[in-house]
Amino acid sequence: MSRARVAAVAVLACLHAGLPAAGTVAPAWLGTRVLPSTADGFGEVRPTPAALRDRRFTLQDALPELPGTGFAARVEPAPARVLARSTWRPGCPVAARDLAWVRLTFWGFDERRHTGELLVNRSVAGPLVTVFHRLYDERFPIEQMRITTQAEQDAPPTGDGNDTGAFACRPVRGATVFSQHAYGLAVDVNPFQNPYLKGDLVLPELASSYRDRGRHRPGMILAGGPVVRAFASIGWIWGGTWRSLQDLQHFSANGR
Numbered sequence: 001m002s003r004a005r006v007a008a009v010a011v012l013a014c015l016h017a018g019l020p021a022a023g024t025v026a027p028a029w030l031g032t033r034v035l036p037s038t039a040d041g042f043g044e045v046r047p048t049p050a051a052l053r054d055r056r057f058t059l060q061d062a063l064p065e066l067p068g069t070g071f072a073a074r075v076e077p078a079p080a081r082v083l084a085r086s087t088w089r090p091g092c093p094v095a096a097r098d099l100a101w102v103r104l105t106f107w108g109f110d111e112r113r114h115t116g117e118l119l120v121n122r123s124v125a126g127p128l129v130t131v132f133h134r135l136y137d138e139r140f141p142i143e144q145m146r147i148t149t150q151a152e153q154d155a156p157p158t159g160d161g162n163d164t165g166a167f168a169c170r171p172v173r174g175a176t177v178f179s180q181h182a183y184g185l186a187v188d189v190n191p192f193q194n195p196y197l198k199g200d201l202v203l204p205e206l207a208s209s210y211r212d213r214g215r216h217r218p219g220m221i222l223a224g225g226p227v228v229r230a231f232a233s234i235g236w237i238w239g240g241t242w243r244s245l246q247d248l249q250h251f252s253a254n255g256r
Contacts, residue, residue: 023054034156035205043157045202048209055192056218058108059144065115066105071136073104073129078119086119087150092169094183100125104132109141116145119167121184127234138226141218159205162192186252189227193219198245221248
């Protein structure tokens with residue numbers, strides 16, 4: 001029996017027993033177990049816990065639900081209160097006035113409508129709304145969509161984060177130059193299901209199970225799939241096509 005068939009049988013057994021299927025409920029320890037740090041400043045890469053090998057839960061929304069029953073979006077200049085809880089600060093390579101606050105709906109792993117937020121360069125806000133509208137229509141599942149805070153960016157690694165997001169004022173991993181995220185010109189989608197891979201390095205550090213791209217699970221980004229097609233429609237490039245490494249979660253306007 002194939003692994004996919006075994007997984008399907010297990011899900012049906014849980015449903016008949018009135019129990020949640022494995023991977024559909026966030027473990028109580030999520031985000032609390034700090035990993036030992038390595039010399040390169042990341043956390044220690046470890047095997048994926050059983051509860052996260054087929055990760056398919058959606059966390060509680062942090063924003064009020066947008067009105068309506070289908071896709072909806074609101075775009076406005078980033079308010080001071082939103083910037084204050086982001087990683088933006090003087091010295092970031094994009095001016096505060098050039099950032100837009102985008103609230104939009106997305107489809108969850110629980111097959112329900114959710115509301116999330118992105119902080120993006122205002123020059124790409126409209127095209128990104130188009131991308132996420134397409135993903136909503138495709139019912140591509142997302143776990144959570146939120147703006148990274150400075151406290152989260154500075155926190156020690158737990159290796160189990162999975163926030164879909166855009167702006168983050170930080171350098172490229174392992175470098176000193178600013179990332180495209182610092183300009184609001186890049187988006188990461190479901191990082192846990194679509195990790196950053198370079199040699200033995202896996203980020204998030206507990207996502208090693210998702211190195212196996214042949215074992216398709218919900219939330220994964222695949223070549224020719226709906227996520228790649230949606231971003232390609234606005235001219236954005238997928239980090240899964242890079243040669244020296246693969247950043248499977250990452251899409252950017254200039255391919256970096």
